[in-house]
Amino acid sequence: MSVVTRFAPSPTGFLHIGGARTALFSYLYAKGHGGKFLLRIEDTDRERSTQEAVDAIFEGMAWLGLNGDNAQPIYQTQRFDRYRQVIQQMLAAGTAYYCYCSKEELDALRAEQMANKQKPRYDGRWRPEAGKTLPTPPADVQPVVRFRSPLDGQVVLQDLIKGEIVFDNAELDDLIIARGDGTPTYNFCVVVDDMDMGITHVIRGDDHVNNTPRQINILKALGATPPAYAHVSMILGADGAKLSKRHGALGVMEYRAMGFMPEAMLNYLVRLGWSHGDQELFTREEMCAKFNFDHVSASPARFDMEKAYWVNHQYLKSADPALVATEFDWHLRRIGVDPAQGPDLPAVIVQQRERCRTLVEMAEKSKFFFAELDGYNEKDAAKHLNAESAALLAELASALEALPQWSAEALHLAVNGFAEGRGLGLGKVAQPIRVACCGMAVSPPIDQTLYLLGRERTLARLKAAVSYVQQKQ
RNA sequence: GCUCCUAUCGUCUAGAGGCCUAGGACGGAGCCCUCUCAAGGCUUAAACCCCGGUUCGAAUCCGGGUAGGAGCGCCA
Known part of the structure; x- marks a missing residue:
């Protein structure tokens, strides 16, 4: 069976460093196995999804050279008919049911359970059981659809990175798969999409491990074979704290602005969590050929700017100057320098690259070749x-x-x-x-x-x- | 609170029971080279979270702690 992976960001912001690494791992695994790497946009949250974010993500992916093999990425919002169809199918098969609880009711239930130091979960009051009499549906409530989750047994996940993880079905509750307005929810869309797209390996952040048993159960209810899963740990800031908008989370394009080469970025990222013996530097071909999950670390890693700079410098020093010139040109213009008013860029690069860790530095230190001096230091x-x-x-x-x-x-x-x-x-x-x-x-x-x-x-x-x-x- | 995950130098990691007096890389320190800055070369400091167990032997396996983290939404 040929490998199919996917990168499925939700367009609520730019492509950040963790997303980029997940995308890279997915890309490498697919390419290394002669498979396909697909793109999907998870935009079912209409409130937070924006076209700007979609564009920003594509811009980041393009800069890194991580192109999907599907000519057109899949948008979940364009697949609502399909989701509705599957929900009807599950309702008919009895693997899903209507639930008339109001949000207020649910909130109260959750609060009570928390107060009793219990894990908050749906209590199954609308779940049909043999010999059970359901309440009368209130007229003023638009019902949600819930998945009828198995009550006992367990889900055994053979995670490619974390190894075997066992979940008791008793821990899982009946999650909502369609909202009151009929729109499907995330865990359900993911399952249907991965199934329809023929995804063989789901590679994603490890904040999803707890969703996995639910998704596997839905897949099984649908009669599909679950894919293999690889849950990648988070990338932390230099101080070990979680990256967030307020705390050091930068889009990949900001790393471009800082003077990084896309290939260097990829190289730094691939070594963050993955290793191949003592090797530090890889060409894209080497990454594809050598990447696998046997050597992906299960623990979170910190982003170390110094090491990233070093990797960048190695690229600057060894890459074809003609290739570097494209990025260098961009940086010169960015600081108001006309690259045409001076020597050939590759020649300048060859002379400067030993002493510059970033293209920003190189542009600053090369300004005098292209523009008149604005005074002496x-x-x-x-x-x-x-x-x-x-x-x-x-x-x-x-x-x-x-x-x-x-x-x-x-x-x-x-x-x-x-x-x-x-x-x-x-x-x-x-x-x-x-x-x-x-x-x-x-x-x-x-x-x-x-x-x-x-x-x-x-x-x-x-x-x-x-x-x-x-x-x- | 409950469930799940994680734990080797400051950082990224090698390590799949003896090859470990724990290796590499970034960063640090020192020396050499040198027209500046670099680059390069050499040297050096620096780690197996704790406690038990299994074993002739444990960084590696098991159990328990501890510490971090994730999840528990009609968000994704």
Whole structure:
């Protein structure tokens, strides 16, 4: 049987990091087994579902490159006819029944049970039993439909991550599968969808484990074979607290804004909870080939920004610069820099990637290649731009102006020769050049920097630095 | 309250009874290299939640604690 997995978010917000990892695991498991990865939008809660959220989720998935194999994702709101049909079928088969309890009645029941330190649960007052007389249906109540859950026996779940979990049916009550207005509820929709979509492996957050026995029971009542389940633990914040809107929960697109590469994000996420021996870095192909549930941790994991940065840096350093350029371009524009007004992006990337953990850093540190300097870094200027160095810069400008060829090699020889000729260490010369040309004392190797900056800009900036010093005096 | 889940360095994890004096990675500390910042190389500190049991032998199996977490909706 070929594997079919799905990612089924409810569109009530952006795609957060935990959702992204669940989606990734589902994607990898399907791809690694030659199966299909499907997308489904669980939008039965009309109150909270929004089109903006749907778009945000797709945007995040697209950025990460986690595309579903169904051309059109499935929307639960478009399947109401099907749900209604299954509910009728269950009503007819006696595996579901109408319940006329009002919400007030239910609230009172729950409150009473809590007060008695019992697990709150429906008491089955409208559940048909042999020889039992049901109350007379009140005329003013629109009945809900409840699932007729087995009273005894147990559900044994062989979870791919957590192992065997046993639930007593006696712990479960008769959950509502259709509201008073006839619309179906979550646990029911999930079951029907997973069945209709032919899902073989349900991979989801472990906040769903307690729903699983109910879903399995409904599946059985429908005569369907339950899929395999894998319940993934939560991702916690760096402080070990649960991530929430108020507490550090960020959308994946915010990680883009922070300068992460999508592939690096995936790599960090896949290692959060999953391991393959001592390997830290994986290509997407490796992830697909090696991912499995034997090595997914059952305990929650904290999101460690430092490690994420490190992974990102590894990608920046080893990825094809042409690929990085797409993201780099986005970041440059984002800080108001026109990438066309300077050297080729891949060439800049090759020079900068060793010293930048994020693309935000890279963009900031590369700004001077594309735009005119908006002043010098104060400390760096104070340290490196003075009468002494200005004299050197003036001389150097003439020397460089005379260069027949503007290449990194030629510049290397020229600058080194210049320093040696004056009995100076290279640092004595390179640092003032940096401040003059880059606005700060940090840049790639000086020969590469000047080469990429170009002849005109270099000479102009050297001269500008000289007049800056003169004016200051 | 009830049900369910989890528990190895600060963090992510390796570990499927002897290979563990517990390995790797991030981060930390130190040294080397060096035109800046990095990168890189080397060295180093740092953990099996507790108590019982099974066994010749337990980080690994079992039981009980403890501590975290999730769920108990006409939300998903």
